[in-house]
Amino acid sequence: MPANDRSRRITIDDVARSAGVSRQTVSRAVNDKPEIDPATRQRVLLVAQSMGYRPSRFARGMVGPGLTTLGLVIADVLNPFFPEVVSGVLAAADERGWQVAVYSTGSALERETAVAETVVNHVDACIAFLLDPGAIELIRRSGMPFVLLDNEHRPPAVSGGRIDFAGGMRQVVGHLVERGHRRIVMLDDRGRPDAGDRGTRHSLFLGAAAELGLPADESWVFPAANSLDGGAAAMDDVLDTGFGATAVLGYNDLIAIGAMRRARDRGVRVPEDCAFVGCDGLTLSRLVDPPLTTLTVDKELLGRAAVRQVAAQMTGAGTGETVIEPRLVVRASS
Template sequence: MSEQQQPPRRVTLKDVAKLAGVSHQTVSRAINDKGEIDPETRRRVLDAARELNYRPSRFARGLVSPGATTLGLIVSDVENPFFPELIAGVIEAAEERGWQVLISSTQNRDAREPELIRTLAAQADVVIGYLSAPDATLTAAAEGLPLVVLGRAVDEPAFGAVEVDTDVGVRAAIAHLVSRGHRAIGMIDCADDGTPDRRPAFHAAMAGHGLPVADDAISGGTLTVEGGETAFVRLRAARPDITAVFTFNDLMALGVYRAARRLGVRIPEDCAVIGFDGLPLGELIDPPLTSVYLDKRRMGAIAVTEAARLLSGEPAGRALLPVRLIVRGSA
């Protein structure tokens, strides 16, 4: 068949998106008459579809139920006790809106984030994720897919975000330790690339009390019990004078407990410990863990609200999740 005899190329959803000046997910929502979309945006999309004589394929129409909004959720590890509460908050808030939720895990392999975003782009209208990749990487993978990033700040104006008020939490933790007479305070930090950085907040909080922070007062490890254990052993060897530690998260704090028992270090008599996240398991150990608490369910609910903003065509929002210090027996 000659070039002149070739049948015309089928108009695609992306063709309509380009003409209407929106993402292809927005076109899908408008054509399938889903909620959470601005009426003017829907009108512009439908006008573009009529102009191009666009007809959705049977496959595309069968991906989801008519009228249903699908939210994709990406977490790094479903076995990490931080995430079940977050997932529950997302599901509960999504169900209140009549949305369906697809859950994916990177299995602690950050390099999988772009792949999962691209996979969900074919199935979901919007994605919420605990993501560590740079904004540019996420933007390239999303290709216009509405995206809400959890737990850290973002610079990409198209992304929604739910940040944690880390500075307030760290200041409260250090102020509590200082009030108990501690001056030599160390930090068990996260060594993973792309993880929200709490070290500046620690430095600032210490400086606020006139306390210097030497390089050997901070020991890094993976975001696991084992990572906290290894980091504390290293910190204790370098700085046996340290009488209190602030840990990046509660899992690492559990590692500190395990290392302390092995080293014969008493908590809190020899070394006080404060975690971050406020996991329920902190109440079950002896002594119970003092921790900066953040409401994971509320974070999930706020993220769904930010996702709804994006789907309705509103500008991306930046929500801040408050935190508070829960004082127990470890500090």
């Protein structure tokens, strides 16, 4: 028994010929169809196995309806925000008998177009965290069911899942003001484009602060790379510039935690000298010291809702929007 000839794959006809039966009989054996003699099935199966026969999923997909593959584009699995979304998507897709292909852009804007091109050619529907308008347009134009998540600049023609950070930021700032804070810094994710636009956490934070009578302006916002280290570095900036913040709001928990750790390392007492608040509500935020106050988002629900919207589009429904309401969970860091 030589190794497989790598030039051409083994087909059902090869097996049929080798077993001295017809294609159809091989098909019956492989697919557990009833109209076949048990002895024949056994023999055919043995031949198939020994030849290393594996049915082509493409040929199968041609005749039957084939399996629906849902593409899920995320920035980075290592960012603890995404596993929860993935979990929701996997569960909801599984309920519908779909397969999920995961793509990661590695948080690199320039990779988004390449990923979008792959997605367009190889999946039946798509749920994506994307920022590059070109990449988004590419998928939109393909005409496949498409849900875009967590993008404040979503074109009106595509469905989306949005988190109501307007309400969320009011909760956060309200809480801090109530605790007596008057000088609040936000560590923004500098990786996101057009950060000054309406609808971003950035602008919603400033808006909420203004609403509550704080003299907030752009100087209250510090850019940070989206990681623990990014948060730490941004905290250095805040402390070094002598801004005098009594509270720090992170674009997300990762940034907030990184900042909080750096602050403590530099002798800042939390929350006495400075309070810290995050966004997203990662499991992680409960476990750090001190436990982090955070604007919790049900990320699993976000994933499930996205699948539901994709499914709706498949049955011909139009585009829509799902809004998730965040909830402020107050812990020891504020």
